[in-house]
Amino acid sequence: MVECADKTLYCGSTCDVEKRIHEHNHTKAGAKYTRARRPVQLVHVELYKTLAKARKREAEIKRLTRVQKNKLIQTHE
Secondary structure (H helix, E strand, O other): OEEOOOOOEEOOOOOOHHHHHHHHHHOOOOOHHHHOOOOOEEOOOOOOOOHHHHHHHHHHHHOOOHHHHHHHHHHOO
16 A cells, blocks of 8 residues: 555556555556655555455455544554
């Protein structure tokens, strides 16, 4: 999960976190949502063995409220 310059949160999945953060901040390959809200800062990471499990967790996180997402970020700092 990243925090955008406007303090909104964006959640996604990737196999290479560093590369994806670079894309969000510097290239057109970053998500359209984050391109308009640069720079982004990594605030939370969870690792999974399969992309399917990662995407399932991503969907769960996207359903959380902002308060719940902030608690998740704080508990993993």
